[in-house]
Amino acid sequence: MASTVQKKPRKLTYADALVVGSVVALGIFTLLPAEQPTDSTAILLPSADGTRLHWKPKTGVVHSTMVDETRCNGIVDYNYTNIVGYHDSYSIDLASIPNGATITAVEITPCASRNKTGSGNITGSATMDLFYRYNGVKSADRGSYELTGTTPMELSATTFAALSLVKGPLSTLEIGAVFSAGDRGVRLGRMAAVLTYTPLVPPLNLVANNVAVSQNDLSWRDVSSTKDGFKVERSFNSQFDSPFYLATTSADTVSYKNTGLITDETYYYRVRAFNSGGASSYSNIAHAITATVVPQTPLNLVASASSSGIMLNWAQTSRNEEGFTVDRWVSGANFTEIGKTGIDETTYTDHNLSKGAYYYRVRAFNRIGNSGYSNTVSVTIP
Numbered sequence: 031m032a033s034t035v036q037k038k039p040r041k042l043t044y045a046d047a048l049v050v051g052s053v054v055a056l057g058i059f060t061l062l063p064a065e066q067p068t069d070s071t072a073i074l075l076p077s078a079d080g081t082r083l084h085w086k087p088k089t090g091v092v093h094s095t096m097v098d099e100t101r102c103n104g105i106v107d108y109n110y111t112n113i114v115g116y117h118d119s120y121s122i123d124l125a126s127i128p129n130g131a132t133i134t135a136v137e138i139t140p141c142a143s144r145n146k147t148g149s150g151n152i153t154g155s156a157t158m159d160l161f162y163r164y165n166g167v168k169s170a171d172r173g174s175y176e177l178t179g180t181t182p183m184e185l186s187a188t189t190f191a192a193l194s195l196v197k198g199p200l201s202t203l204e205i206g207a208v209f210s211a212g213d214r215g216v217r218l219g220r221m222a223a224v225l226t227y228t229p230l231v232p233p234l235n236l237v238a239n240n241v242a243v244s245q246n247d248l249s250w251r252d253v254s255s256t257k258d259g260f261k262v263e264r265s266f267n268s269q270f271d272s273p274f275y276l277a278t279t280s281a282d283t284v285s286y287k288n289t290g291l292i293t294d295e296t297y298y299y300r301v302r303a304f305n306s307g308g309a310s311s312y313s314n315i316a317h318a319i320t321a322t323v324v325p326q327t328p329l330n331l332v333a334s335a336s337s338s339g340i341m342l343n344w345a346q347t348s349r350n351e352e353g354f355t356v357d358r359w360v361s362g363a364n365f366t367e368i369g370k371t372g373i374d375e376t377t378y379t380d381h382n383l384s385k386g387a388y389y390y391r392v393r394a395f396n397r398i399g400n401s402g403y404s405n406t407v408s409v410t411i412p
Contacts, residue, residue, distance in 0.1 A: 066255050068134065071126050071225045075100070080119030080204035081163065085111040085218070094120045097221045102141035104182025104219020110145045112215035119163060119206030122223055124197060129308030130230035132256045133195040136162050136169075137224045138205050139187040143179045145215030156212040160188045162223075163204040164195050171208055182219030196256075197227070198307035228256055232310040233284075233301050238318035243293050246318040248286040250301050254310065257303035262286050265298045266349075268315055268374065278304075293322045294350040296373065317373065325351035325394035327402040328376070333390055333409045339381040340409050344392055346376050348401070351394035356380075357403075359389040385411050 076094040087096045088108050096107040097120060109118050127133065144156040159171035173188040195201075205223050209216045233250040241247050248262065260283065262276040276299075277286060291297065298317045303310040325348035333342050342356065356378045357365040371378055380388070387410045394401040 066228045068228050074122050074223045076120030077123045078121040080121050082117035082119040084116035085109040085118035099220050102184040102220050108217045108219040110217045111209050117208045119204040122203045127197050127227050131197045131227040133225050133227045134193050135226035136190045137187050139222045141182045141184045141220035143182045143217050144177045145217045154214040156214040157210045158216050159208050159210045161206050182217050196307040230310040233313045236313040236316045238299050238316035240318040244291045245289045252284050254303045258305040260301050262301050268298050291320050293320050295320050319350050321350045321396045321398050324399040325401040328404045331404040331407050333407040335409050339379050342378045344376050352396045354392050354394050357391050
């Protein structure tokens with residue numbers, strides 16, 4: 031099947047799009063991505079030991095359980111060290127962040143103090159820094175906390191900002207501390223993190239147009255600044271129970287030409303953004319019909335009365351209709367169109383009827399014209 035992609039020649043602002051909206055729908059221009067929505071996690075506490083385990087737990091051998099309290103409580107549990115340059119790190123569960131999201135900030139709040147008091151007139155000092163490790167790569171040390179006392183206290187947060195950490199299904203994050211300088215050691219009673227991230231946003235306003243007997247053109251609006259491109263899928267029904275992968279486009283492509291199609295068929299499309307971490311949710315579903323003839327006549331129209339009105343059901347016999355029209359006749363009048371259904375909708379309910387006999391018929395339509403009428407059915411409301 032021959033298919034090609036079309037690059038956008040230039041970017042278009044939202045104000046421009048108000049003037050040339052119909053052109054945007056054809057995919058000749060595209061909107062600049064809107065400002066990305068951001069989100070933040072709840073407070074995340076250590077869930078397991080990390081890879082740097084140089085300090086000593088006050089009790090037991092598990093480091094993370096010494097610093098995972100919901101509030102600062104370093105009297106009972108803490109990790110400690112008296113050796114300058116020693117690190118301790120703890121794993122953070124990233125399950126609350128969707129795959130494909132980009133972590134832009136890691137905020138770490140420690141609860142810490144010195145490990146030893148001074149002797150006589152010698153007060154000494156203790157400097158602690160914080161760090162994170164993402165997918166095994168360690169950040170620079172930051173914070174420069176000048177610690178006092180020997181009872182861990184909650185300190186101000188240190189934020190590692192302007193990050194671009196793409197979260198995938200196997201991504202890992204550790205937060206940790208290092209005894210940077212001094213002679214009084216460090217006690218660490220709690221570590222907590224809050225992560226700010228930008229979700230991978232699906233494209234908007236997917237439009238499908240039939241432009242030739244064997245070609246449908248797609249266009250969509252790009253609203254993500256963190257994607258690597260888009261994935262285009264096609265199906266023969268709106269449920270996408272058997273989707274067919276069409277193409278992967280580049281990040282600056284917002285249209286697609288699907289060629290080599292069968293005539294008089296309805297094709298459904300959806301698109302989603304992707305990056306190295308995963309994929310966004312899907313866009314809206316759009317469809318296009320490669321119609322060359324009028325639809326076939328619908329069959330087996332049946333009607334039944336209920337407390338809400340008269341319900342009609344019929345059998346769809348075409349793959350190229352855009353919908354159906356419903357006609358009604360009552361005694362002393364002609365058949366009159368009373369409503370339409372959309373594509374693949376084969377039911378209709380006629381409401382607010384008075385007593386009497388009612389006759390119905392339906393037919394399919396597309397841009398070429400109308401099908402023949404179905405059989406006629408009648409229902410009497412006593």
